[in-house]
Amino acid sequence: MKLIGILTFLALASSAFAQLFPNTTGPPPPTISAHQVIDQSAPFRLQLLSHNKTLNNSFLSALHEGAALESLGFYPSTFDTDPYNTFKLNTSRIFCNYANGTEVPCGTPPSASNTTSGIPGTLIWDLPFESSANQTQLSYAPQVMQLVPRGISSNMAFAVILFYNEDEEFDGPTGVAFDEDGYMNLRDNVSNAAAFGPTKTYYRWYVCYGWFDDYIWSHLVWVYGPGRPDFPHCDKVGVKRVWA
Numbered sequence: 001m002k003l004i005g006i007l008t009f010l011a012l013a014s015s016a017f018a019q020l021f022p023n024t025t026g027p028p029p030p031t032i033s034a035h036q037v038i039d040q041s042a043p044f045r046l047q048l049l050s051h052n053k054t055l056n057n058s059f060l061s062a063l064h065e066g067a068a069l070e071s072l073g074f075y076p077s078t079f080d081t082d083p084y085n086t087f088k089l090n091t092s093r094i095f096c097n098y099a100n101g102t103e104v105p106c107g108t109p110p111s112a113s114n115t116t117s118g119i120p121g122t123l124i125w126d127l128p129f130e131s132s133a134n135q136t137q138l139s140y141a142p143q144v145m146q147l148v149p150r151g152i153s154s155n156m157a158f159a160v161i162l163f164y165n166e167d168e169e170f171d172g173p174t175g176v177a178f179d180e181d182g183y184m185n186l187r188d189n190v191s192n193a194a195a196f197g198p199t200k201t202y203y204r205w206y207v208c209y210g211w212f213d214d215y216i217w218s219h220l221v222w223v224y225g226p227g228r229p230d231f232p233h234c235d236k237v238g239v240k241r242v243w244a
C-alpha cells in the first residue's frame with residue numbers, strides 16, 4: 001500500500017512538474033540577472049459608493065493623524081480634485097536577462113494571473129510640505145498606504161499613510177488592486193484550513209466614525225473576516241478608482 005502511495009505521489013508530482021515546464025526543445029538558457037521595473041499609474045481619486053447618502057459619491061482624503069502620518073477617510077467638503085484626494089498606484093514587473101542576450105518578463109507573477117481583479121500594487125500619496133528652499137511653492141514627498149490593525153481585540157484595520165521604510169521586514173505597504181470596474185480589492189489564498197486554497201478577491205471596506213490614533217474621523221476601515229466591523233457607527237462602502 002505504501003509503495004502504491006509513493007508511486008501515485010511521484011506520478012502526480014511529475015505531471016505537476018511537466019505543467020510547470022511545458023514542452024521545450026532543451027533546457028532554458030540560464031538567467032544571468034533579473035531586475036524590477038516599477039510602473040506608476042496616472043493620478044486618480046477614490047470615490048465611495050454607499051447606502052449612506054452623505055458618503056455616497058464622496059471622495060476619500062488623506063486625513064491628519066500625526067506628524068507625516070495620515071489615514072484615508074471621509075472629509076465632508078471635498079468634491080473637487082485636490083492634493084489630499086489624489087493618489088497613484090505603483091505596480092512592479094520583474095524582467096529576466098538570459099545569457100543569449102534576451103530580456104523577458106520572469107514567469108507570470110501570481111498577482112497578474114487574474115486580470116479581472118487587477119494587478120496588486122502600492123497606493124501612493126504625495127505629502128505636501130513647505131521646503132526651506134522655496135517657501136512660495138509646495139514640495140511633495142511620496143508616502144504609501146498600509147493597513148494597520150487596531151490592536152488585537154478588534155477585527156478592523158485602518159488605512160494609514162506613512163513613509164515607506166524598507167528596513168521593516170514584516171511591515172510595508174499593503175498590496176491593493178483595482179478590478180475591471182475600478183473597485184479597490186485585496187486578495188489572498190488562505191481562506192480555509194488547507195495550506196493554500198484558491199486565490200480569492202475581497203472588498204471588505206467600511207467607513208467607521210471613531211477614534212484611530214489621536215483623531216476622530218470617518219475612517220476607511222478594512223474588516224478581517226466576513227462579519228461587520230466592531231465599531232458601532234460603520235457603513236459598508238465600495239471604493240472606486242476615478243481618474244483625476
Ligand SMILES: *[C@@H]1O[C@H](CO)[C@@H](O)[C@H](O)[C@H]1NC(C)=O
Pocket residue numbers: 023
Ligand atoms: C511534447 O513533446 C513531445 C515530444 O516531442 C510530444 O510527443 C508531445 O505531444 C508534446 N506535448 C505537448 C503538450 O505539446
Ligand SMILES: *[C@@H]1O[C@H](CO)[C@@H](O)[C@H](O)[C@H]1NC(C)=O
Pocket residue numbers: 028029098100101102104
Ligand atoms: C533567448 O532565451 C529566451 C528564454 O528561453 C527565449 O525566449 C528567447 O527566444 C531566446 N532568444 C534568442 C535570440 O535565442
Ligand SMILES: *[C@@H]1O[C@H](CO)[C@@H](O)[C@H](O)[C@H]1NC(C)=O
Pocket residue numbers: 038039040090122124142144164
Ligand atoms: C513609485 O513609483 C515611482 C515611479 O516609478 C518611483 O520613483 C517610486 O520610488 C515608487 N515608490 C514605491 C514605494 O514603490
Ligand SMILES: *[C@@H]1O[C@H](CO)[C@@H](O)[C@H](O)[C@H]1NC(C)=O
Pocket residue numbers: 049050051052053056057
Ligand atoms: C449613490 O449614488 C449613485 C450615483 O449617483 C446612485 O446611482 C445611487 O442610487 C446612490 N445610492 C444611494 C443608496 O443613494
Ligand SMILES: *[C@@H]1O[C@H](CO)[C@@H](O)[C@H](O)[C@H]1NC(C)=O
Pocket residue numbers: 114116117179199200201
Ligand atoms: C477573478 O476575480 C473575479 C472578481 O473578483 C472573480 O469573480 C473570479 O472568480 C476570479 N477568477 C479566478 C480564476 O480567480
Ligand SMILES: *[C@@H]1O[C@H](CO)[C@@H](O)[C@H](O)[C@H]1NC(C)=O
Pocket residue numbers: 133134135136137
Ligand atoms: C519659488 O517658486 C515660485 C513658484 O513656482 C517661483 O516663481 C520662484 O522662482 C521660485 N524661487 C526660487 C528661488 O526657486
Ligand SMILES: *[C@@H]1O[C@H](CO)[C@@H](O)[C@H](O)[C@H]1NC(C)=O
Pocket residue numbers: 110189196197199
Ligand atoms: C499562495 O500565496 C502565497 C503567498 O502569496 C504564495 O507564496 C503561494 O505560491 C500561493 N499559492 C498558490 C497555490 O497560489
Ligand SMILES: *[C@@H]1O[C@H](CO)[C@@H](O)[C@H](O)[C@H]1NC(C)=O
Pocket residue numbers: 052053054055074207208209218235
Ligand atoms: C453617514 O456617514 C457619516 C460619515 O461617516 C456619519 O456621520 C453619519 O452618521 C452616517 N449617517 C447615518 C444615517 O448613519
